[in-house]
Amino acid sequence: MKKTWTRNDIIEAISDNVGLSLSDSSQIIEEIFELILKELEKGDDVKISSFGTFSVRHKRSRIGRNPKTGVEAPISERNVVTFTSSNVLKSTFK
Secondary structure (H helix, E strand, O other): OOOOOHHOOOOOEEHHOOOOHHHHHHHHHHHHHHHHHHHHHHOOOOEEEEOOEEEEEEEEEEEEEEEOOOOEEEEEEEEEEEEEEOHHHHHHOO
């Protein structure tokens, strides 16, 4: 079974590979995530070169269907965060 990487796994990897303390690595990761979140909240895209782009997309309300029962239900409008991988990242998995 494949392991899902957690925030702590990333912090530990940075600490091991760069030589920073766990506290410093944690602070850096938290700051990066906070910066990305603030830009997305403002409605701006966040592009990380050779990795991909995070953006906010508005979805209109619509009627959905419960796949088990087939009962229709309204889905309210909302904003969702999307990620589009860069061509460099895509080419890594061909």
